[in-house]
Amino acid sequence: MPTLSKLYKMQEAAQHNTPQDCWVVIDGKVYDVGSYLDEHPGGDDVILATTGKDATDEFEDAGHSNDARELLETFLIGELDPSDTVIPELEISKKQADYTQKLKDFTKQYWAVPVAVVGVSVVVSFLYLRKK
Structure with missing residues (x-):
């Protein structure tokens, strides 16, 4: 060796x-x-x-x-080098965690649109069923 x-x-x-x-x-x-x-x-x-x-x-x-x-x-x-503590894999994981956090923040920020769509759908279906 x-x-x-x-x-x-x-x-x-x-x-x-x-x-x-x-x-x-x-x-x-x-x-x-x-x-x-x-x-x-x-x-x-x-x-x-x-x-x-x-x-x-x-x-x-x-x-x-x-x-x-x-x-x-x-x-x-x-x-x-055993004293080297920087591992590129961990840096990649940190970037992925940042993107995940941004996605969570985005979904929290725009929750009103899907709720409004569901609400309108419920009202329309209730009115439609009431006419029958």
Whole structure:
């Protein structure tokens, strides 16, 4: 197994997310797999979808063989800096939470329109049934 000589921050690893320059992070280790994209049996899009975040779960869920794990070690370039606390996944979740809050605020603000439509419908149906 190669000696790890460099520590990377997650944000730095996340910047390498193109077919020409692709890094993935698995189990706290950083791998430069750009040269392997064309050979990956699952296609390059599978790997590219895991850049910029910890891809450990995706790697494990795919059920890679021992040969695949040994091959992965040949692309090892370093490991994540343990003092790095910024995880891009959490930033994405925070943005999604902001959008969810905005949607809730929007629905609270415009509740009167659907209530008015229902109210008018009830009145019209009551008047219609009363005529019969």
